[in-house]
Amino acid sequence: MSFVNENNPKILIDLDKCTGCLNCQLICSFTYHDIFNPALARIRIERTVDDDKGASFTDECLQCSICADYCVYGALSRTEVK
């Protein structure tokens, strides 16, 4: 089931395809903070103890959508053609 998060309607999220590789967070933090650190990313990826998954964007997200460019699993995709 795909959905969009209100902080970035330009990205379609499909959690079934998310593998938790965190490349979206790594490229986001590297692009805006020059460091690979998921804690500084503007996309949040969660996995609970029971293996439930979650993804959302923070208020600071600029909707640049570089995260989708580095998602090789198709969990994040642009809703508009680049």
Add this chain to the structure above:
Amino acid sequence: MDHFGYAGNILFINLSDGKIEKKPLDKADAEKYLGGLGLNNKLAWDLIKPGVDALAPENPIIIGAGPLIGTMVPGAARVIGTSKFPLSGAVSAGSGSMTFAFNMKRAGHDHVVITGTAQKPVYVFIEDDRVQILDATDIWGKDNYEAVDALWKRHARCGSISIGQAGENLVKFSLGMVDKMATIGRAGFGAIMGSKKLKAVLVRGSGGIRVADPKGFMHEVNTLFGRARRYPLHSAAVDYGILNAGGSFMLGEEGPYGLSAYKKLRKARIACPSCFIADKDMLVTPEGEFSGMKTYTHSFGMVAQTAMKGQIPECSRATRIVNMQNRYGLCQQEFDGLFDLLIEATSKGALSEDKVGKIERNYETMHDLIEKITFRRGVGDVLAEGWVETVKEFGLDPAKYTSHVKGLGTEFDPREKGLGTMEFEQLVNPRGGHHQSGGSPSYNQGAPLEMFEKHAGRMGAPPEAVKRIMDSPFGFNVGRFTRYSEDWFAVFDSLGICIRSQNNRFYSADICARLFSTATGIEMDKTALMSAAERVWNLYKALNCREGFTRKDDTPPDKWFEPLNAAGSEFEMRDYFQTRKLTREDLKRLLDDYYDERGWDKRTGCPTDEKLRELGLDFAVRDMP
């Protein structure tokens, strides 16, 4: 030092007195040994007293995370665990994956060294600079899934290395589980943790990793992403992970263990940080006696292998066997080998039912043996000691019934598809019969000859060495090639990159050198990187020559020279291209070639004084035979 690539620290934890100390990483050591496996080897040289009992408090657990971990280098998430392992008595480096090393780096530690023994069960919780040794009495006796779930509920999800009951009961082939789904240290890493009363190590980091040359670094990362995206089989690898080998689904579409069965069980695909393959599966049994059972594994192939080994027609029951092994922390490979030994010895009348019970290829026998080994009941108490002790206890002829090197079972039988580098590597790997560092095109059947030449170059063998490798009546010289496979994998193990063929195929020695240089700021070209890798592997070997291992311990199992009866036919050991049967003399010559290519003493099988000095390992000279 400037913390580019590296986190910059080594954490020391003593479980006996509770002392915790953090020391800065030495920049000169980092340049010399790269990180991960390499720096683990140096720490092992300094910390492991030769001859120490693997289960003694003094035997350290050294956990290493290479300099590329924490970045976007694809698959850079491998954690290396070094110690003296009880099954072989060899100083060994096991490896695992998932989020442990990633969290370790983010917490600020390149290496974590654990020594001593706790008075009562404990777990270690590392949260950035805060390190706690906490009571594990309530989770001692629980399996890996139960224990880690309990700890994650207490501390939230984080990186974990844990043991099940097999480790607690000091089974010699118990292993550690990383994040419940990756294995580490098949030759008794679990027992070493168990001997220290260490149920688990948890780590969570909130920091990040900087690189010295961001633009240059991302250029290399983007090259790798581009190669993966253009690779025609990438989407198949994403869908099926390591089940997809050489372009065809190994188990077919239909049948009890085909693609259709896999799709019914597969609930989620799980990746290590930064990986573009995702080799882990969460399987959920949909119906029947194990309905709802959750099993984490690095490949559905483990289930299929178990099914074939035990002739188990029901997929749910084969999955249950894998589930038990992972929960208990028991190495599937060693278990399968010992299971074969019992089947063979009982069917030939060399072992009677009154000694070992009824042994058949079925689910019930496998289930029963797993329980007995894990809890050391009856025959399980003997089997828990491994190959050497089992044949000794039962008075079996090792030549007839075992296939191991230095106590580790050989999974890759050269009689099946020829003597490739992975088969040969099992003889010379310092930790024993382990194939992993011998990867090459011979992993797949039917690789064309020119592919060996091409890949030897990609893996960093210099042109003159490639000529020597290709100058062989067998097409390529497996002994000479294996030396460069080992050095190539030493790069991966030291930098922290996943070695799976679906990942490492996109890398070359040039790219690795540029990734290392741009990440750490330590300039290193391909030649210097491969020289460092050679140093890393020589020190690995020297660690074990210091323990008393010599060429005699690299002897092929006798079984390799007897025909293998399978599928109604007999198979003899032949070279990779199947030109002719191989003899003991052939193997002796190939071992000579391997030692020659390494510049080692053919008589002892150990590094020469000259080689050690050439590599800047002068300190090791006096400890060689």
